[in-house]
Amino acid sequence: MKNYLILAVVAILFASCKQETKPVENVDYAEETLDVTTSVYPENVSKVFNAHGSVEAWNSFKTLEFTMKKPTGDEKTTVDLHNRRSLIETDAFKLGFDGTEAWVMDKGDNKYEGKPEFYYNLMFYFYGMPFVFADNGISYSEVEPLVYNDKEYPGIKISFDAGVGQSSDDEYILFYDADTNKMAWLGYTVTYFSKEKATSFNFVRYADWQMVNGIELPSKLEWYKAEGFTIGEMKNDLLFTDVKLTKTAQEDSFYKKPAVAVE
Structure with a gap:
């Protein structure tokens, strides 16, 4: 995640070290590009990532629309x-995050x-599931499966390390289809507004998927x-709809806060 989370809707897991370093003495790692591979995740988590195209493939892209x-x-x-960084555009407003602050501009x-x-x-x-659960500062643990229409979906609980994101007390449970290893449900709590640990979960069904450049992404959430x-x-x-994954990053100015915008 790059630790920018907001969701009152999301949080993440235990994968001790998510970066592989080269076993070479006197390496200046400030000059190195470190790889992230599914081998650093628990087996059940890696299976879900791989069923959707793999973390390695996901990390090769720079922009999602x-x-x-x-x-x-x-x-x-x-x-x-x-x-x-992000930009949301509607007929009523533009809203973004420039890497430092969030802003909104009404129309x-x-x-x-x-x-x-x-x-x-x-x-x-929500949309970047399951790959947002490959972010740093996350812990994973197994939970009881979710039962829906007489079918069991194994669960992986995801929680943030203290201080990660704006709502590190948020919790998530990724439930997956054991036949396909694809994500099927998400349980989540929201603590952003109450600032207190939640006692109940909200549930989203990942009802349908679409293939975009080798990555399976949601087409319908319920x-x-x-x-x-x-x-x-x-x-x-x-x-x-209109989903695009590209290996080209937008210019910095694309996400820049407009002079007339407010925080």
Whole structure:
């Protein structure tokens, strides 16, 4: 993650060291490019990553774009995958993160009522599953499987190290299909607003996937009502279109805070 998380929606795991260093004496690692491979993750976590295209392939891309189809209009998000700068564009506002601060710029008479520092990478975090769980500062542990329609989905609990992101007390559980190793459900807590550890999980079903440059990314997410770990009826869903993964980074000016924007 590059430790920029916001989600009140997300958090991450135990993989002691996620970087491989070269066994050479007197190496100036400030000048080295370190590789990240799935071998540093627990076996079940690596299987999920590999089922979606592998961490190595994901890390080869620099920019992700996707559009959410919402009742209020399309919402386009662009994210720099290496430093998590972002830009969200709608008919009502532009909202971004320039690497230092979040900002918002309203269009016309519209007034953005949310918190830019919370929202700027909220949906990216949901959309970048499961690869956002390859970030640094994460711990992994196994949990009881989720049962839905008489099928069991093994679970991997993900938690942040203290001080990681804006809500390090957030917790996540990735539930995967044991037949395919693909991610199937996400359980998550939100502590950004209460600043207190949550006692119940929200649940999202990763209902459909799409292949983009060898990486399997969501095409439909479904939020469900739940009592404890008992899944109820669907509350709402989101469709994702116009997805692009490229190996070219946007210019710094693309994410720069406009002079008329507010924090």
